[in-house]
Amino acid sequence: MIVAGIDIGSRASKAVVMDDGTIISSxxxxxxxxxxxxxxxxxxxxxxxTGLSLDDVQYxxxxxxxxxxxxxxSENISEISCHARGITWxxxxxxxxxxxxxxxxxxxxxxxxxxxxxxxxxDKCAGGTGRFLEMIAEVLNIPLAEIGDAALNSSQPIPFNxxxxxxxxxxxxxxxxxxxxxxxxxxxxxxxxxxxxxxxLKRVSIEKDFTITGGIAKxxxxxxxxREKVGLEPLLCEDPQIVGALGAALFARDRxxxxxxxxxxRIHYGYSDGTGNYFxxxxxxxxxxxxxxxxxxxxxxxxxxxxxxxxxxxxxxxxARKKLALLxxxxxxxxxxxxxNCQRVCPKDAISHTW
Amino acid sequence: xxxxxxxMPVTVPRLxxxxxxxxxxxxxxNATFPKTAEVLAHKRQGGKVFGWLCTYVPxxxxxxxxxxxVRITGYSQETELEDGNAYLYINNCSFSRSCLQMGLRGxxxxxxxxxxxxxxxxxxxxxxxxxYYIKTPxxxxxxxxxxxxxxxxxxYYQQVVxxxxxxxxxxxxxxxxxxxxxxxxxxxxSRALLRSLYxxxxxxxxxxxxxxxxxxxxxSFRMPKELFNQWLNxxxxxxxxxxxxxxxxxxxxxVGSVMxxxxxxxxxxxxxxxxxxxxxxxxxxxxxxxxxxxxxKSPLEAISRRYLNNFPCAxxxxxxxxxxxxxxxxxxxxxxxxVSQIIRYCVTYAHDLPLLRDxxxxxxxxxxxxxxxxxxxxSGQIQTRVQAFLEMLEARKKG
Numbered sequence: 001m002i003v004a005g006i007d008i009g010s011r012a013s014k015a016v017v018m019d020d021g022t023i024i025s026s027x028x029x030x031x032x033x034x035x036x037x038x039x040x041x042x043x044x045x046x047x048x049x050t051g052l053s054l055d056d057v058q059y060x061x062x063x064x065x066x067x068x069x070x071x072x073x074s075e076n077i078s079e080i081s082c083h084a085r086g087i088t089w090x091x092x093x094x095x096x097x098x099x100x101x102x103x104x105x106x107x108x109x110x111x112x113x114x115x116x117x118x119x120x121x122x123d124k125c126a127g128g129t130g131r132f133l134e135m136i137a138e139v140l141n142i143p144l145a146e147i148g149d150a151a152l153n154s155s156q157p158i159p160f161n162x163x164x165x166x167x168x169x170x171x172x173x174x175x176x177x178x179x180x181x182x183x184x185x186x187x188x189x190x191x192x193x194x195x196x197x198x199x200x201l202k203r204v205s206i207e208k209d210f211t212i213t214g215g216i217a218k219x220x221x222x223x224x225x226x227r228e229k230v231g232l233e234p235l236l237c238e239d240p241q242i243v244g245a246l247g248a249a250l251f252a253r254d255r256x257x258x259x260x261x262x263x264x265x266r267i268h269y270g271y272s273d274g275t276g277n278y279f280x281x282x283x284x285x286x287x288x289x290x291x292x293x294x295x296x297x298x299x300x301x302x303x304x305x306x307x308x309x310x311x312x313x314x315x316x317x318x319x320a321r322k323k324l325a326l327l328x329x330x331x332x333x334x335x336x337x338x339x340x341n342c343q344r345v346c347p348k349d350a351i352s353h354t355w
Numbered sequence: 356x357x358x359x360x361x362x363m364p365v366t367v368p369r370l371x372x373x374x375x376x377x378x379x380x381x382x383x384x385n386a387t388f389p390k391t392a393e394v395l396a397h398k399r400q401g402g403k404v405f406g407w408l409c410t411y412v413p414x415x416x417x418x419x420x421x422x423x424x425v426r427i428t429g430y431s432q433e434t435e436l437e438d439g440n441a442y443l444y445i446n447n448c449s450f451s452r453s454c455l456q457m458g459l460r461g462x463x464x465x466x467x468x469x470x471x472x473x474x475x476x477x478x479x480x481x482x483x484x485x486x487y488y489i490k491t492p493x494x495x496x497x498x499x500x501x502x503x504x505x506x507x508x509x510x511y512y513q514q515v516v517x518x519x520x521x522x523x524x525x526x527x528x529x530x531x532x533x534x535x536x537x538x539x540x541x542x543x544x545s546r547a548l549l550r551s552l553y554x555x556x557x558x559x560x561x562x563x564x565x566x567x568x569x570x571x572x573x574x575s576f577r578m579p580k581e582l583f584n585q586w587l588n589x590x591x592x593x594x595x596x597x598x599x600x601x602x603x604x605x606x607x608x609x610v611g612s613v614m615x616x617x618x619x620x621x622x623x624x625x626x627x628x629x630x631x632x633x634x635x636x637x638x639x640x641x642x643x644x645x646x647x648x649x650x651x652k653s654p655l656e657a658i659s660r661r662y663l664n665n666f667p668c669a670x671x672x673x674x675x676x677x678x679x680x681x682x683x684x685x686x687x688x689x690x691x692x693x694v695s696q697i698i699r700y701c702v703t704y705a706h707d708l709p710l711l712r713d714x715x716x717x718x719x720x721x722x723x724x725x726x727x728x729x730x731x732x733x734s735g736q737i738q739t740r741v742q743a744f745l746e747m748l749e750a751r752k753k754g
Contacts, residue, residue, distance in 0.1 A: 065735070077742075077746060078743035078746055079739070079743075080740075080743035080746075080747075081750075115747070116743065116747040117747070118747075120724075121739070354625070
């Protein structure tokens with residue numbers, strides 16, 4: 001049984017392909033400006049060399065900040081649940097997770113089955129996240145992969161007053177000009193970020209075992225500081241960055257085994273863009289293919305065709321799916337002017353709109 | 356499974372059909388607020404309209420004076436608060452800044468008066484600036500004690516008496532006990548009707564969503580109570596006649612700072628959670644307790660006792676009264692999880708939060724704590740948290 005998990009993060013996109021109990025492949029790519037393209041590219045790369053195509057993948061779960069924009073996913077699950085699920089693959093004993101991502105930081109408590117018990121996420125401010133470290137690496141002109149080791153070589157960390165991305169940057173530049181060593185600047189910043197993470201962890205509960213996931217977990221300097229602050233030896237898995245995607249893949253495997261099955265009868269047509277979510281959902285479990293929705297739609301977007309089980313079901317025409325928001329005025333607007341519309345005439349209550 | 360649909364949505368709400376014409380009428384009131392048809396009609400007939408700011412302002416007195424009380428609220432979405440920020444320092448909550456900005460921009464220019472309670476700094480500073488810059492003809496602020504001692508009751512009673520006198524002077528009228536009794540009746544009827552609406556939400560599959568309920572509540576502050584009662588009666592009939600049933604991934608309760616934005620609740624419900632009850636000054640804290648007229652108590656005494664002993668705001672001490680009522684609601688409405696939303700700088704609620712979290716935890720009810728600004732309708736960050744919270748609650752249920 002081939003399943004996949006894809007994690008579209010704010011900075012990096014990760015995919016894991018699994019065959020039953022083994023990881024066949026995993027990749028990490030940069031997240032581009034277009035989530036849909038990024039997801040397709042990441043998945044293609046993950047399948048490269050496996051001899052598999054997307055059609056061979058039975059179930060895909062998407063997670064991460066771009067999770068709603070993965071066209072080939074069967075379901076999306078929040079990254080918080082996925083990290084908890086993913087880490088138990090490596091360490092079932094983990095109870096406290098610090099996920100340090102590109103634009104946010106999360107502290108999660110979970111049980112031995114990877115179920116979330118409590119979690120907290122940083123607020124609007126992205127100071128002290130992956131993006132912040134990238135920026136500092138740029139200012140200091142050190143490759144991102146080396147900043148961890150550089151910080152470990154510090155003899156006297158510089159105390160930073162702020163981890164506001166804007167102010168910390170100017171503070172760092174100031175220190176550079178005064179000839180302070182880059183190692184000490186990095187160690188100081190790590191110290192400030194670790195303190196902030198500790199505060200986040202304190203708001204859930206810090207229990208053994210402790211782990212760090214996300215891209216920053218690969219930064220040795222940061223891990224060392226966190227070990228010191230938290231007072232626990234973090235269990236680090238082989239690649240902490242793919243834990244979210246792995247969790248998603250494990251959820252996909254669960255679904256294929258019929259665990260926590262999602263309501264498969266609901267089919268969603270549409271997309272999200274900058275202006276909102278535009279989805280029409282047809283509950284094929286309810287729809288009996290009566291076709292009353294077909295003539296009443298002012299834009300004629302419905303048709304009746306044989307569904308998966310061979311029974312006639314309403315569906316949105318192929319050509320309408322990519323421009324749904326342009327064709328359909330949305331239920332709220334439509335209902336104001338038209339006596340009869342798809343939702344109202346449906347005797348089975350099988351159609352709904354998100355706008 | 357794969358490829359059947361082009362993109363998975365984050366939201367698949369069951370949209371309400373237009374089977375509830377009365378709900379549409381309530382929506383119309385909210386869409387046109389502050390200058391609703393009802394307010395304008397009242398003004399045209401020479402009636403006075405008074406804005407009130409806090410649930411510790413006894414509305415019955417304004418009603419008994421023949422005037423129309425409307426609740427002052429801010430923008431219905433998170434807005435740039437340029438004017439608000441220019442006059443109120445930003446460590447005042449965004450609710451007070453949002454209301455002030457609407458006032459400064461003339462959206463409440465039809466008001467004949469503004470009445471506030473000295474309940475928190477946000478409300479207090481908002482009232483001061485309103486008084487100074489917006490110059491509504493009548494201003495009154497009631498001192499509201501934080502305790503429930505006999506002295507506190509005596510003080511608050513005096514405040515209510517003074518408010519009535521001030522209003523009588525301003526309008527050149529006398530408010531009689533009979534008029535007060537009548538107003539109490541009208542308001543109690545409204546409270547009883549809202550209770551009936553909430554009773555429906557105790558069902559396994561309630562016929563009304565949390566967002567829809569918030570739309571009804573919003574309208575309740577924005578139109579004459581008699582008319583509101585009539586409409587709410589209609590709505591209850593329609594709900595009974597319809598076969599509506601909302602299933603939920605989890606039954607939720609919203610608690611925290613002042614919040615009257617149905618879109619915020621809708622964004623939670625769009626992910627499959629159903630808000631079945633709440634602890635908000637715009638809802639349960641507004642309607643739960645009737646004014647009890649008994650024995651030889653004067654109507655004014657009855658009003659003052661009710662308002663001070665109302666379902667308390669987090670400002671009141673001790674907090675146990677409020678916590679007890681939250682737990683009671685959570686039990687009665689069979690709540691799976693609590694969503695706390697606290698506006699930045701709303702210190703009374705923020706300070707009570709850890710205590711409340713522990714009380715809920717002891718009952719096995721998890722809480723999701725969100726820091727928000729007034730008017731928020733649920734950003735991506737909030738949606739991720741809500742989704743994770745719902746997933747967590749579902750996993751718990753499966754145990």
